[in-house]
Amino acid sequence: MPARKKTKRQLTTRFLTTTAFLALAAPALAQTPSEETESAEDVVVVTGRRVSNASLAVGVDEASNTVSVTREALLSAPAGVSGLKALEGLPGFNVQTDGALGLYEFGNSVTVRAFDFGQIGFVLDGIPMGRPDPFGGSPIFRYVDNENLQRVTASPGAGDVSLPSATSLGPIVQYFTTDLSDEPSAIVSVTFGDDDLQRTFVKLQTGDINGFSAYVSRSKTDSDLWRGPGTIDREHIEAKAQYEFDDDTLLRANLVYNDFFDYDSPSTSRAGYEAQGRYITYAGTVPDLGAGPDVVFQDSGYTAYYIDRVNVREDLLLGLTFLTDVTENIDFHLTGYWENKDGFGVSPDSYSNTLGYYERQLAAGVETAFGLPLSAPRGVQYGLSEVGGDRYGVTGGFTLSFANHTIDVGGWYEEETYNRTQMRLNKEGGNPAGALIMPYEVAYYRRDYTSDREFLQFYLKDTVSLLDDRLTIEAGFKGLNLDYTLDGYRDFDDYARLVEGVPTIGYGPQVISREFNDNFLPMAGAVYALTDTEQVFASYAQNFAFPRSADDLYDDINTPMVGGERSTNYELGFRSNRPTFNAALALYYVKFKDRIESAGIQVAGQMGAIETVAQNVGAVEAYGVEFTGNWKPEFLNGYAYFTSNVTYNFAEFQDDFLDGSGNPLGLPGNELPDAPHWLVTAGVTVEPTPWMIANVTARRTGERYADFINTQVMESYTVFDAYVDIGDVGGYGPLENIKLRMNVTNFTDEDTLSFTFTTVNGTAFYRPLAPRTFQFSITAEF
Numbered sequence: 001m002p003a004r005k006k007t008k009r010q011l012t013t014r015f016l017t018t019t020a021f022l023a024l025a026a027p028a029l030a031q032t033p034s035e036e037t038e039s040a041e042d043v044v045v046v047t048g049r050r051v052s053n054a055s056l057a058v059g060v061d062e063a064s065n066t067v068s069v070t071r072e073a074l075l076s077a078p079a080g081v082s083g084l085k086a087l088e089g090l091p092g093f094n095v096q097t098d099g100a101l102g103l104y105e106f107g108n109s110v111t112v113r114a115f116d117f118g119q120i121g122f123v124l125d126g127i128p129m130g131r132p133d134p135f136g137g138s139p140i141f142r143y144v145d146n147e148n149l150q151r152v153t154a155s156p157g158a159g160d161v162s163l164p165s166a167t168s169l170g171p172i173v174q175y176f177t178t179d180l181s182d183e184p185s186a187i188v189s190v191t192f193g194d195d196d197l198q199r200t201f202v203k204l205q206t207g208d209i210n211g212f213s214a215y216v217s218r219s220k221t222d223s224d225l226w227r228g229p230g231t232i233d234r235e236h237i238e239a240k241a242q243y244e245f246d247d248d249t250l251l252r253a254n255l256v257y258n259d260f261f262d263y264d265s266p267s268t269s270r271a272g273y274e275a276q277g278r279y280i281t282y283a284g285t286v287p288d289l290g291a292g293p294d295v296v297f298q299d300s301g302y303t304a305y306y307i308d309r310v311n312v313r314e315d316l317l318l319g320l321t322f323l324t325d326v327t328e329n330i331d332f333h334l335t336g337y338w339e340n341k342d343g344f345g346v347s348p349d350s351y352s353n354t355l356g357y358y359e360r361q362l363a364a365g366v367e368t369a370f371g372l373p374l375s376a377p378r379g380v381q382y383g384l385s386e387v388g389g390d391r392y393g394v395t396g397g398f399t400l401s402f403a404n405h406t407i408d409v410g411g412w413y414e415e416e417t418y419n420r421t422q423m424r425l426n427k428e429g430g431n432p433a434g435a436l437i438m439p440y441e442v443a444y445y446r447r448d449y450t451s452d453r454e455f456l457q458f459y460l461k462d463t464v465s466l467l468d469d470r471l472t473i474e475a476g477f478k479g480l481n482l483d484y485t486l487d488g489y490r491d492f493d494d495y496a497r498l499v500e501g502v503p504t505i506g507y508g509p510q511v512i513s514r515e516f517n518d519n520f521l522p523m524a525g526a527v528y529a530l531t532d533t534e535q536v537f538a539s540y541a542q543n544f545a546f547p548r549s550a551d552d553l554y555d556d557i558n559t560p561m562v563g564g565e566r567s568t569n570y571e572l573g574f575r576s577n578r579p580t581f582n583a584a585l586a587l588y589y590v591k592f593k594d595r596i597e598s599a600g601i602q603v604a605g606q607m608g609a610i611e612t613v614a615q616n617v618g619a620v621e622a623y624g625v626e627f628t629g630n631w632k633p634e635f636l637n638g639y640a641y642f643t644s645n646v647t648y649n650f651a652e653f654q655d656d657f658l659d660g661s662g663n664p665l666g667l668p669g670n671e672l673p674d675a676p677h678w679l680v681t682a683g684v685t686v687e688p689t690p691w692m693i694a695n696v697t698a699r700r701t702g703e704r705y706a707d708f709i710n711t712q713v714m715e716s717y718t719v720f721d722a723y724v725d726i727g728d729v730g731g732y733g734p735l736e737n738i739k740l741r742m743n744v745t746n747f748t749d750e751d752t753l754s755f756t757f758t759t760v761n762g763t764a765f766y767r768p769l770a771p772r773t774f775q776f777s778i779t780a781e782f
Contacts, residue, residue: 056151057630058575058584063474063525064158064539065573065586067091067628070151071178076695076723078743079191079777080199080221080234083144083152083175084108088699091586091626091645092156094679096755099226100194100745100773103234104262105134105311107755107767108141111674112156112171114592114622114651118548119565121165121172125254126335126395127319128164128412133549136387136418138339140175142258142315145219147189147201148238150176156626157569157588158541161459161478161523164395164412166546169567169592177254180213180242181205186782187217193743193775197223214241226770228281229306230263245324248331254319264309264347267757267765270712278751278768282306286433297379297430298351305348305432308382313343326398333410334396342388348432349381349424357424357444357492363503364496366445370508372495375441379430385447389418397459404465408476411458420551422447445495449488449509451551456481461523470529479519482546482564486512490555512554516564518544533578539571547596558613565616566593583629590622590651598760599657618655620672624648640686643697647679653708659761670710673758678702678716693725706756706764717752719769721745737781745773 059066069086077085082102087093087110098107110117122129122140130138152175159165159172184207191199203217216239223232237257244250268280283304286297319337326332354377362374397410426441428434461476488509489495495506525539545565547553553560573586594616625648632641651672656664683697699719706712727739746769755767 058582063527063537064155066155068151068153074149077146078775081146083141086152090154091628092647099770114590114620115169119169121168123174127337130391143256148177150178157571158539161476162408166455169543169545170569182208189779191777194773195224195226211244225265227279228265229284232262235259249324252321256317258315260313267767269763300350302380303348303350308346308348308432311345316340329401331399336394339391344386347383349383351379354381354424354443360503361444361496364505366495369505377443378426380432381424382427385422387420391416406463408461414455416453418451451486454483472527475524477520477522482516484514486554491557493557534576537573541569543567553614560614562596562616580632586626592620612660617657622651643683645681651675673705676702676704696722708760712764719746720748739779741777743775
């Protein structure tokens with residue numbers, strides 16, 4: 001296996017952080033604990049600087065399994081970590097990210113119960129995130145900095161009907177940013193670590209000025225890729241401003257700006273991983289082939305050069321929220337938002353592939369028919385895909401309280417316009433290291449379209465308290481009306497196609513329109529307090545979602561006639577909240593119907609001919625158990641506590657479909673890919689002094705399959721992470737606090753394949769787990 005070269009500073013960082021861990025991780029436990037366990041007469045909560053309040057951690061009074069990671073726990077994560085990494089600490093969520101920070105956007109995946117990343121709803125401060133596609137969507141990790149998060153709350157199976165989402169089939173995750181401070185303050189944090197990581201974070205708060213308060217923060221992250229040539233460059237700005245008219249009325253504005261640039265690194269087959277190891281990379285240089293007009297880069301090997309594999313994104317999100325009490329018993333909330341996105345991605349195309357499409361479009365008469373000039377390819381092509389658009393919407397509602405009832409009624413409306421172009425361009429001399437020729441020399445066209453989405457959701461829910469508030473019953477429904485239109489050139493055949501082997505002009509720009517509606521999606525739930533510290537809960541919910549990756553479906557020339565996906569979720573659970581222990585246990589069953597997959601179908605009028613298109617192909621059933629718990633044993637006198645999450649999940653196909661050759665795949669009874677049976681997280685945290693916290697956490701991901709036919713197995717593995725947090729060691733003058741934190745990710749240096757692009761019955765491709773990575777942060781608060 002090739003070794004990774006270390007810089008002098010990286011080696012020094014490792015020496016210092018390793019020494020610090022050894023010196024600080026095991027102080028004598030005879031010192032005074034930082035916090036005592038509260039008595040049963042006080043608020044019943046397991047205390048500790050890295051343990052979440054029980055009402056959030058185990059979802060006290062919630063009718064569904066609702067768990068949270070609060071700010072106390074979030075603060076221990078490595079600086080600059082992806083917003084998805086917070087889900088690693090929640091039961092049921094199988095999270096795979098690329099690198100210690102998880103910033104490579106095409107190396108992220110989340111599965112929970114029977115669902116994947118595209119079937120989970122995400123909400124930020126009441127604003128629904130757009131589709132999670134990393135290419136042209138609004139994935140949550142672009143819109144949050146860990147330092148600004150107050151908590152992350154997840155319902156893995158039956159989210160509230162009032163939460164706005166067109167993608168959720170049950171799972172929904174809410175991200176809440178920090179409250180505004182009453183006092184002026186400033187935070188400055190500097191981080192460095194392996195792979196030449198350098199990150200700064202600055203946050204300024206005005207404090208309360210006659211009802212007005214605000215903050216603004218900026219982070220800047222620069223790093224090398226952990227394998228191969230290339231860098232990551234991220235600038236992120238968040239701001240919040242609020243004016244309180246009185247105790248019950250306020251106006252709040254939010255802003256998020258994210259500017260991101262990175263290079264790709266390759267995925268690999270299992271054979272490639274076993275032959276080359278986890279450091280498999282793209283080429284860092286192009287051979288010097290000399291100069292002159294006779295030099296032409298026509299070898300497909302030159303497409304491996306890293307410089308033409310980049311991702312560039314710029315996103316801006318603005319939100320405005322108004323809250324007030326209309327009367328003593330009626331509250332009103334309204335949130336409007338606007339999002340703008342712009343960006344592009346590049347991947348090289350081989351000379352031979354480009355030449356074939358160039359000759360087809362030229363022979364078909366694309367230049368004359370559509371007024372689109374073509375240029376002969378010079379060599380390796382610059383494959384440009386541009387994306388952009390706007391998304392805006394409003395969500396709001398009323399809460400009415402009377403007698404023992406609480407009525408919630410409201411809705412959500414959103415429109416999105418998204419543009420995509422895709423073409424192949426010449427570089428000087430056809431050299432991938434050459435400059436892009438301007439104005440563009442286009443060798444062939446592939447896509448140029450605009451898609452529009454229009455979403456309308458409405459909801460009604462009644463929550464009733466009975467038996468002296470020991471029993472709470474909630475029942476309601478939501479309706480979804482989801483419209484979609486695509487207008488433009490969808491793919492190759494809209495420009496030029498082959499008819500009996502002869503190039504022929506294509507179909508031209510097309511308009512595709514679809515509607516996906518369900519006006520009654522019921523939900524019901526109940527919570528019963530067995531004692532002051534124990535509850536049982538149960539929930540039922542039906543969900544309906546907009547088709548995943550709709551643009552990828554409808555820019556298919558076959559224009560599949562698919563419907564929205566559906567699910568039914570059942571839960572039954574128990575939770576306990578004791579002075580030194582809290583836990584929640586949930587049993588669930590999921591019926592996932594009308595699942596969309598690419599499947600073979602018979603071509604009408606052509607005996608034995610099969611074409612592969614996306615379609616609704618059947619159902620998946622999943623059932624399992626989720627447990628989460630925190631324990632701070634009395635016999636350790638508050639010096640240490642333990643956290644754990646354990647999930648058993650079994651998800652299997654119920655129906656079959658045809659492969660590309662027209663043969664049944666034999667799926668019924670097969671397990672859903674990338675859905676491990678077991679997910680276990682266990683951690684121990686020690687607080688030996690008021691100024692130090694140390695933690696070790698292990699995450700076990702069980703065995704799973706990478707393909708639908710269950711022949712390609714991904715082995716189980718365990719990752720250990722640790723941190724030491726040292727605070728209040730150097731405060732003086734205006735400095736309220738100086739904190740030092742050292743994180744090590746994968747400190748046992750586990751080497752395995754952790755992320756997979758699942759496949760039906762072809763060869764699966766993977767991304768390897770990142771190696772042991774160190775990080776050091778120093779933070780000053782003023």
